[in-house]
Amino acid sequence: MDGDLIPLERPRAERADAARNRRLLLDTARRMIDETGAENVTMDCLAEQAGVGKGTVYRRFRTRAGIFVALLEEAERTFQQRVLSGPPPLGPGGDPVDRLIAYGQGRITFLLDNHAVARAAMGQNRPVPVAGPGLTRIHIRVLLERAGVGATHLDALTLQLAAALEGPILLYLATPDPAEGERERSLQALAEGWKILVTRVCHP
Amino acid sequence: MDGDLIPLERPRAERADAARNRRLLLDTARRMIDETGAENVTMDCLAEQAGVGKGTVYRRFRTRAGIFVALLEEAERTFQQRVLSGPPPLGPGGDPVDRLIAYGQGRITFLLDNHAVARAAMGQNRPVPVAGPGLTRIHIRVLLERAGVGATHLDALTLQLAAALEGPILLYLATPDPAEGERERSLQALAEGWKILVTRVCHP
DNA sequence: AATCTAACCGGGGTAAAGTCCGTTTATGCT
DNA sequence: AGCATAAACGGACTTTACCCCGGTTAGATT
Incomplete structure (x- = not known):
């Protein structure tokens, strides 16, 4: 068992594949913004360009705006x-x-x-x-x-x-x-x- | 050719039916806002409630936001x-x-x-x-x-x-x-x- | 290593914004 | 009044954000 004295960190760490996809999506989004402008970044298109399913995009960033918020925070x-x-x-x-x-x-x-x-x-x-x-x-x-x-x-x-x-x-x-x-x-x-x-x- | 010396008044006055529909739509919108909240006022629904086609709504107020802008200006x-x-x-x-x-x-x-x-x-x-x-x-x-x-x-x-x-x-x-x-x-x-x-x- | 579970993945489905175009109608002119 | 025309009308069509749910997989536990 883990001997952590303070075991209750955040509910759970982000899974490795999830983190990888987040990076991938952010990078893809950044590139698409540079290429075609922010208003042309659609969810379907972003998912396709990144090579993941649409559901994945929504799981990572709850909404379309969420993507840009994440980019901005970064x-x-x-x-x-x-x-x-x-x-x-x-x-x-x-x-x-x-x-x-x-x-x-x-x-x-x-x-x-x-x-x-x-x-x-x-x-x-x-x-x-x-x-x-x-x-x-x-x-x-x-x-x-x-x-x-x-x-x-x-x-x-x-x-x-x-x-x-x-x-x-x-x-x-x-x-x-x-x-x-x-x-x-x-x-x-x-x-x-x-x-x-x-x-x-x-x-x- | 047109011999107008001062032809360029405002393009044309608003047609009577158009004006009537504008009022109708604004009143309907106001009522729907009171009843169900602004975020539930959809274009389809507004058109239906007012008894006009969707195209008419878009002709009067170019966009959804346009309706609220008009309401606000009023x-x-x-x-x-x-x-x-x-x-x-x-x-x-x-x-x-x-x-x-x-x-x-x-x-x-x-x-x-x-x-x-x-x-x-x-x-x-x-x-x-x-x-x-x-x-x-x-x-x-x-x-x-x-x-x-x-x-x-x-x-x-x-x-x-x-x-x-x-x-x-x-x-x-x-x-x-x-x-x-x-x-x-x-x-x-x-x-x-x-x-x-x-x-x-x-x-x- | 085997297993278990929660989290992740995918893509088809829905609703609502906005566009198009053929049809109808108000209005100015003769 | 009759006519010409520009504007208004309606609703089908397209696009896009967002939801859902069955199948899959990472990672902890033993």
């Missing part, structure tokens, strides 16, 4: 590492306002780079679409608190700032695939706007 | 009247910052009241989902300018504030149908957050 991991344990101002240790500004800039860059995937990740289904209770909200909330923002409903303000950060790209930026110069200009403009928002909200 | 009209020609602080004539605060409160109320329709109005399709270049953005932009906010990219800041206003409800507020007390609490919290945002952004 891409996000390295950025999250820099936020959680990198050097300031992005990482821990600096002035909270500077960290907010840096986080915003990083997040905007990330979303612009992954624009197509991010938009595809929000299916019109029930719960929160993208970046559920993702890092963004928690991070913003903690830094606002630390910066000493006085608001009786800090959660609402957090939500609003998160929306100000992500909304323009998810909701309003309609261009299916921003041109090169366009991207740079958007980045500059949104980063400046975010900086204004954060500094003025934090030191009135 | 509901919005009275609020827009108050904004454009009502008494201050919502209507014209007062301090721009006060007007921004009042607009936000009104808009939050409106979106909470029409939560289900508003969410259904954003299909995951190409262009801007809800409130296209609707009043919100133009209004915010004008008032920011008038309040003397100094930003080199005013458009971006406008987008971000619009997102702060609408995003929490469209993007993050997951509850399918907020309970009575819940709605009141959300309204209070979001209105306060919006007030903080606007006042601090406008007089630093």
